[in-house]
Amino acid sequence: MTKGRTEAFSDGVLAIIITIMVLELKVPHGSDLHALGPVVPLFLSYVLSFLYVGIYWNNHHHLFHATKEIGGGVMWANLALLFCLSLIPVVTAWVGDNPKAPWPSALYGVLLLLCGFAYWVLERTIIAHEGQRSELGHAVGRRFKEKTSLAGYALGIPLAFIHPWLAQLVYAGVALAWIVPDRRIESALRPG
Numbered sequence: 001m002t003k004g005r006t007e008a009f010s011d012g013v014l015a016i017i018i019t020i021m022v023l024e025l026k027v028p029h030g031s032d033l034h035a036l037g038p039v040v041p042l043f044l045s046y047v048l049s050f051l052y053v054g055i056y057w058n059n060h061h062h063l064f065h066a067t068k069e070i071g072g073g074v075m076w077a078n079l080a081l082l083f084c085l086s087l088i089p090v091v092t093a094w095v096g097d098n099p100k101a102p103w104p105s106a107l108y109g110v111l112l113l114l115c116g117f118a119y120w121v122l123e124r125t126i127i128a129h130e131g132q133r134s135e136l137g138h139a140v141g142r143r144f145k146e147k148t149s150l151a152g153y154a155l156g157i158p159l160a161f162i163h164p165w166l167a168q169l170v171y172a173g174v175a176l177a178w179i180v181p182d183r184r185i186e187s188a189l190r191p192g
Contacts, residue, residue, distance in 0.1 A: 003070045006062075006078055013059045014080045020089040021046055021053075024096070041050060042096030047093040048172055052112070055178045056085060056119065066136040067126050079123040081118040087111055095168075097181060105160035105167040113153040158189045 025046060028035035060081075067074075091111050094104040127137045152174040160167035 001070050007064050022135045024093045036073040041099035045092045045096035049088050051175045073125050081122050084115045084118045102161045105164035106157045109153050109156040117151050
């Protein structure tokens with residue numbers, strides 16, 4: 001099967017996720033700068049989640065650019081990733097409304113862990129469909145960044161119960177590591 005519809009559907013779902021998140025932002029009540037204080041936690045959680053959705057969109061684009069064709073298993077693995085990502089707006093709003101509470105921060109880490117695992121499953125499913133000798137199979141190497149990211153999410157979960165901001169800092173650090181798209185895939189697709 002061709003991959004065009006799956007890519008278009010994924011782009012649409014990710015755009016809707018971002019739209020839902022921005023609609024959760026509340027208008028400040030008041031006309032001075034002090035009115036911004038209560039909305040800062042929600043805005044910061046929005047920024048981090050927007051960054052994560054953008055990172056997944058960017059890497060998903062590169063992943064499917066390296067993919068020649070897909071099968072039913074790839075479509076289901078992609079839906080599993082989109083399902084996990086679709087939960088981000090709810091958890092983002094919960095963290096933003098309760099910035100000092102441990103459970104929202106811990107659940108945010110659990111969700112990031114699930115998203116990372118779902119992306120890994122999608123990548124593995126594509127490689128299984130196309131073969132280890134495919135462009136993607138050659139591009140994926142030791143996976144240090146992925147393993148470190150999953151470890152960061154796992155570390156953030158218990159840190160949320162020590163102090164939620166520590167967990168959020170860990171999650172932000174992992175996001176910063178992913179700002180640059182996966183260069184392994186980009187370099188594997190360059191001619192020459």
